[in-house]
Amino acid sequence: MLKITPKKKEYYDSQMSAKYVEFMECNEVQAEDVVQNITESDTQVIEAVCVGPDLFCDSDGVVITSRWNQQETTLLLNEEACKEINKCIDDLFRYFKGFVSFGLLQRSVYDWIYKACAKEIEHSLCSYIENEITTHTSSYLYMFPLPYIQLKDSIKIGNVCLGHVNEEIKKLLSEIGDDVIVPMTTASITLEGEMESAKERAREIVKFAIDILKDSSSLKYREDSYIYNFELDNNQKAGNECVCYVYDSQKEILHKDTRTNYFSFCLDEKEQTTFDTNAALGLMSTFLTDYYISLIHKNTELDNIIMRSIRQFSITLSTKNQYERIVKLCSILDAAILKDNEAGIKESLKKYIPILVSDNLDMRKKVQDTLDLMYSVRSGYIHHGKECKVEFQEIMDLNIIVMSTIMRFLQLRSTYDSPKMIIEAIDKLQLSVHL
16 A cells, blocks of 8 residues: 555654654643643644644644643644654655545544554554555546537547446436436546545546547647637536626617537547547547556656647647637647757757658658748747737648647657657767768
8 A cells, every 4th residue: 555665664664653752742741731732832823724623734734733632631742843744744645646635644644643652553653544544545436527528429538438427327416416417428537545635636637638639639620629618627507608798878778698608519420530540549548547547657757748738739729819829839849849948949849840740851841831930920929919910721730730749759758758868869860861
């Protein structure tokens, strides 16, 4: 359960845990001193929130001070002691993040310290934490309604299933009065862990799956892609109503216009053909599983660049202003390709991107021309407020270049760990050319 080395575990079980019990012993207070000490403690945590009977936390949920009543004795941990203990909790949380909540881990550590001091427990610190986590761990199915995505058949992206709820879930939804969700498309994923912590992880994974779905769809070829809603954060229809009141002063009549901000997107046979004729959905689906789920895969710098690029490309597809869209697309290429403190942005991209995305010389020349044009448009818009005329086909060409760059990174991630390594490989190829 505890995903740390035996040496580190031994460190917490012996040296550190003994140190924390010493903190407690130094702050032991007899019954006649309890009232005075509680008052002194409370003056330090006026803004704190009491979590349970003995932990006083700040607005971020981190313990400031703590006390524990045991018969005629009150055990205290003052602010300085809690700071030291919190360092340990922060360190431990790195190994559990995404599996248990910070609150559960924090509570487990403080409970163990009190119980160890009172000699009520024989478990070591790490064993106690393991037992507490096991008690609060289960396998959960998380479902997120997506009312603006219409599915003919279910589709799976990594570990996320997009489809309709089954009969068993329909019955349960009906029992709690939420059967309105039944006809909707739902994104679902099963994760093991503590319920609250795993829910946040499930939300992140589903959001990324939706980004992948959007990036792989035909929207990247459409000028009006911004009118379609995929985003999980906007998944309630009532929240997407745009209301406009228009007052006619001559007739003294108030008109109310209500319309929906977004249109639903249908994943029909045509869209399925789009998925089937390119490898984007499959590559991204595998990447999602590796990035969020796989325990044996360690995310590299290149993986992180790919993740950010997929998400940013999804955002551009929902951007109405074409110049803002160009800025976002160029920024994706900047972050993916440029070396540290690179001087000539456009020239560097024109050097590496064409080689990265195509083997055809004519196509490479077209990529260079597109980058030349679009970076000039971006520069004029950002630095001078100019809105140079640009055709949608030219923006679509940039869309394809960005998507092709992401695709190449997905193909190369098993060989290279960073964009810098890919750039160095391209440089070596260029140096090896003989006339």
